[in-house]
Amino acid sequence: MKDVAILCEGISKRYGTVQAVREVTLALERGQFLALLGPSGCGKTTTLRLLAGFEIPDSGEIAIGGQKVSAPGLFIPPERRRIGMVFQDYALFPHMNVERNIAYGLSRGPEQAARIQEVLELVGLVGLEKRMPHELSGGQQQRVALARALAARPEVVLLDEPFSNLDTGLRVRVRAEVREILARAGATAVFVTHDQEEALSLADQVAVMLNGQLVQCASPEEVLSPPGEPPRSAVRRRGQPTARPGLRGVCTL
Amino acid sequence: MATVSRPFQVPRPISRSRSQRRLLPPFMLTLPALGVALGMLVPIVYLVIRAASAGERAWLLLLRDRTLSVFLQTVLLAGTTTLISVLIAVPLAWLLVRTDLPLRHFWTVATALPLVIPSYIGGFTVAAALGPRGMLQKILEPLIGVQRLPEIYGFPGALLTLTLFSYPYVLLSIQAGLRGIDPSLEEASRSLGHGPWSTFRRIILPQLRPSIAAGSLLVALYALSDFGAVSLMQFDSFTRVIYMQYQASINRGFAAVMSLALVALTGLVLYSEGRTRGRARYYRSAGGCNRPATLIRLGRWRWPALAFCGLLVLLALMMPLGVMIYWLVQGLSNGEPLRLVWSAALQSIIASGVAAVAAVIAAVPVAVLAVRYSGRLSKWIERSTYIGHALPGLVVALALIFFSINVVRPIYQTFALLIAGYTVLFLPQAVGAIRSSLLQISPRLEEAGRSLGRTPRQVLATITLPMARPGVMAGAALVFLTTMKELPVTLLLSPIGFQTLATRIWSASSEAFWARAAAPALLLVLVSSLPMAFLVLGDRRWRS
Ligand SMILES: Nc1ncnc2c1ncn2[C@@H]1O[C@H](COP(=O)(O)OP(=O)(O)O)[C@@H](O)[C@H]1O
Numbered sequence: 049m050k051d052v053a054i055l056c057e058g059i060s061k062r063y064g065t066v067q068a069v070r071e072v073t074l075a076l077e078r079g080q081f082l083a084l085l086g087p088s089g090c091g092k093t094t095t096l097r098l099l100a101g102f103e104i105p106d107s108g109e110i111a112i113g114g115q116k117v118s119a120p121g122l123f124i125p126p127e128r129r130r131i132g133m134v135f136q137d138y139a140l141f142p143h144m145n146v147e148r149n150i151a152y153g154l155s156r157g158p159e160q161a162a163r164i165q166e167v168l169e170l171v172g173l174v175g176l177e178k179r180m181p182h183e184l185s186g187g188q189q190q191r192v193a194l195a196r197a198l199a200a201r202p203e204v205v206l207l208d209e210p211f212s213n214l215d216t217g218l219r220v221r222v223r224a225e226v227r228e229i230l231a232r233a234g235a236t237a238v239f240v241t242h243d244q245e246e247a248l249s250l251a252d253q254v255a256v257m258l259n260g261q262l263v264q265c266a267s268p269e270e271v272l273s274p275p276g277e278p279p280r281s282a283v284r285r286r287g288q289p290t291a292r293p294g295l296r297g298v299c300t301l
Numbered sequence: 302m303a304t305v306s307r308p309f310q311v312p313r314p315i316s317r318s319r320s321q322r323r324l325l326p327p328f329m330l331t332l333p334a335l336g337v338a339l340g341m342l343v344p345i346v347y348l349v350i351r352a353a354s355a356g357e358r359a360w361l362l363l364l365r366d367r368t369l370s371v372f373l374q375t376v377l378l379a380g381t382t383t384l385i386s387v388l389i390a391v392p393l394a395w396l397l398v399r400t401d402l403p404l405r406h407f408w409t410v411a412t413a414l415p416l417v418i419p420s421y422i423g424g425f426t427v428a429a430a431l432g433p434r435g436m437l438q439k440i441l442e443p444l445i446g447v448q449r450l451p452e453i454y455g456f457p458g459a460l461l462t463l464t465l466f467s468y469p470y471v472l473l474s475i476q477a478g479l480r481g482i483d484p485s486l487e488e489a490s491r492s493l494g495h496g497p498w499s500t501f502r503r504i505i506l507p508q509l510r511p512s513i514a515a516g517s518l519l520v521a522l523y524a525l526s527d528f529g530a531v532s533l534m535q536f537d538s539f540t541r542v543i544y545m546q547y548q549a550s551i552n553r554g555f556a557a558v559m560s561l562a563l564v565a566l567t568g569l570v571l572y573s574e575g576r577t578r579g580r581a582r583y584y585r586s587a588g589g590c591n592r593p594a595t596l597i598r599l600g601r602w603r604w605p606a607l608a609f610c611g612l613l614v615l616l617a618l619m620m621p622l623g624v625m626i627y628w629l630v631q632g633l634s635n636g637e638p639l640r641l642v643w644s645a646a647l648q649s650i651i652a653s654g655v656a657a658v659a660a661v662i663a664a665v666p667v668a669v670l671a672v673r674y675s676g677r678l679s680k681w682i683e684r685s686t687y688i689g690h691a692l693p694g695l696v697v698a699l700a701l702i703f704f705s706i707n708v709v710r711p712i713y714q715t716f717a718l719l720i721a722g723y724t725v726l727f728l729p730q731a732v733g734a735i736r737s738s739l740l741q742i743s744p745r746l747e748e749a750g751r752s753l754g755r756t757p758r759q760v761l762a763t764i765t766l767p768m769a770r771p772g773v774m775a776g777a778a779l780v781f782l783t784t785m786k787e788l789p790v791t792l793l794l795s796p797i798g799f800q801t802l803a804t805r806i807w808s809a810s811s812e813a814f815w816a817r818a819a820a821p822a823l824l825l826v827l828v829s830s831l832p833m834a835f836l837v838l839g840d841r842r843w844r845s
């Protein structure tokens with residue numbers, strides 16, 4: 049399974065009486081983009097946070113880049129999971145400039161400066177190294193967040209509603225840019241959205257969530273499949289991940 | 302109206318409490334925080350031990366009539382002080398925040414400033430000015446031939462002093478509450494046919510209840526634990542009786558028993574306030590979204606309003622300042638040496654500086670734990686710091702004396718014990734300041750740090766603490782200032798020969814050497830009023 053970036057098997061998470069995530073099983077191939085799509089409160093953020101290691105699942109197993117990071121009796125903390133995270137509000141460190149924000153995830157050394165330049169070029173922000181976060185526009189802040197997440201070459205990049213903080217005019221453009229940047233970096237990405245159009249236009253795989261469960265997991269074309277035809281994933285049994293012909297990503301229920 | 306804004310919105314803590322399987326706090330936080338909590342428990346636990354071993358006689362003394370009268374007098378003093386403070390503060394706050402009172406900003410600062418005058422300085426100025434043959438009598442004698450003013454010592458003097466110098470607590474609390482009220486509620490009430498008075502009574506006052514309660518709590522605790530004013534005014538409330546019992550050293554067990562009774566009283570006040578307090582502690586306005594309310598025109602009413610403000614500032618600010626300046630000049634012309642004042646000031650600064658650092662160091666793990674790792678343990682650890690609120694300074698000092706004499710003799714009468722006393726007393730302030738600045742930091746930032754490969758400890762050092770620096774500094778400044786003014790702990794725990802401004806003022810004024818007390822008192826008040834003015838002014842600038 050060398051080329052599977054993320055593998056989750058039956059992960060669940062409950063908060064008090066709320067079952068936020070229920071038996072979610074999914075797999076994602078390296079280099080693919082997965083969209084977690086669903087209405088607000090359906091458990092998308094929680095799923096992402098379970099992947100990142102900010103929450104401990106009640107049950108189930110998670111592997112990232114072939115390494116088990118979460119299983120009964122095993123919990124690898126977020127800093128050792130090789131993930132990059134782009135937060136909804138970007139979470140740029142307000143007391144550090146752009147350069148130091150990006151350097152934060154890099155080990156000190158001769159390559160550090162070069163890598164910072166590299167990712168700045170990648171996101172098109174060369175020249176803004178010394179700006180403080182509040183001196184940047186929303187779109188620029190987002191690109192800094194992306195650069196910071198990509199700098200240490202993480203196994204997967206996790207993005208929580210990455211475009212919800214941008215106004216509509218900007219959103220479509222930034223979306224395309226982000227996709228372009230991630231693709232050029234050769235990254236594997238999981239992003240959360242409640243916007244169907246966004247999911248369909250950006251992702252290779254769309255996982256639809258409802259009430260904490262994955263109800264459909266398919267390519268954008270299949271998600272758009274004509275009404276009347278039952279979503280094929282609904283009849284698929286949960287269990288062993290199976291690669292489906294025609295799909296490069298693996299995603300099962 | 303679609304959005305019914307709650308009157309005193311609790312700023313939503315950004316951290317969500319996580320149930321089920323949660324991430325455990327690292328040991329490097331839990332261990333020091335546990336240590337702090339245990340340290341906070343020492344005075345109260347040892348007080349109980351000491352009182353329990355005080356012997357039957359001490360407990361029987363508690364049942365005497367005199368003890369009952371001390372209890373009643375204390376309650377009467379605290380209750381009346383609180384009531385009058387509220388009666389002053391409610392109309393004053395309304396005038397300052399909601400009306401076009403002339404010179405509003407000046408009055409806002411001037412009416413808050415009495416807060417910087419410690420009760421023992423206030424007490425001495427009240428006695429010097431209004432005593433039977435005090436300065437007022439000297440002014441009145443040639444005019445209308447008054448030979449003697451009525452006695453000020455006892456209940457009237459204690460009540461006057463405590464009210465004049467503690468009402469700003471309620472005032473500030475109510476001002477904040479008033480600013481937080483959505484002006485459209487008021488407009489709605491007016492549009493529904495209610496006049497200004499009816500609107501105030503039916504809409505504003507009910508919403509102010511939590512801030513009135515929060516401020517009253519502070520005043521009541523202030524009055525219950527005050528030592529300086531009641532001693533100078535020779536009013537037998539708990540603290541004075543305990544102190545005399547201790548000084549006489551006939552029956553120190555009885556002092557411990559009485560202390561415990563006083564703690565029960567403060568604990569009762571805190572407890573009965575508990576429910577309102579949870580909400581009222583954060584009476585912050587909903588923020589920038591509120592339109593500023595239109596000011597109410599006072600018209601002809603501005604004259605009585607001005608007279609009210611003027612009289613208050615005259616009594617609570619001008620009178621003490623006038624008395625101090627008068628006696629300073631008297632003292633200087635009689636050759637009162639200033640040299641000792643400078644050395645006392647230096648000792649004050651050293652003690653306060655060390656106390657501020659100690660309190661902040663102790664507060665950081667507690668605050669981080671409370672904000673980021675909510676759980677039963679961290680809640681109890683945070684609660685343990687409230688002990689500093691409930692214990693009067695005199696009681697903390699006595700408990701630490703008993704403890705050091707009987708358990709760790711080598712620290713008795715050392716600087717370290719003094720600092721420990723200050724830390725126990727003022728830790729809640731430091732925790733509060735750090736806590737509120739931590740609440741402003743989104744946990745997402747810390748998670749971003751973790752996702753970028755840093756350990757919890759590194760994240761604490763590179764993100765959380767640098768961002769919480771304003772809170773840490775504010776906490777340190779607060780502890781510094783309150784330590785400068787603190788009296789009973791300083792008096793009882795200072796090593797021999799260690800004289801601060803507070804102890805100097807105390808020893809001079811308890812023997813009515815007004816001229817000797819004036820210089821250090823003025824210095825202390827000036828030093829502590831600078832940051833206070835910034836606080837009030839800064840608050841105003843931020844709002845406008
Ligand atoms: N820390 C928490 N404590 C309690 N309930 C939570 C917590 N986080 C999320 N939930 C609940 O779990 C469910 C899923 O939340 P979330 O994953 O944030 O949804 P989404 O991101 O899809 O909008 C919601 O019902 C939410 O209220």
Ligand SMILES: [Mg+2]
Pocket residue numbers: 089092093094
């Ligand atoms: Mg979400």
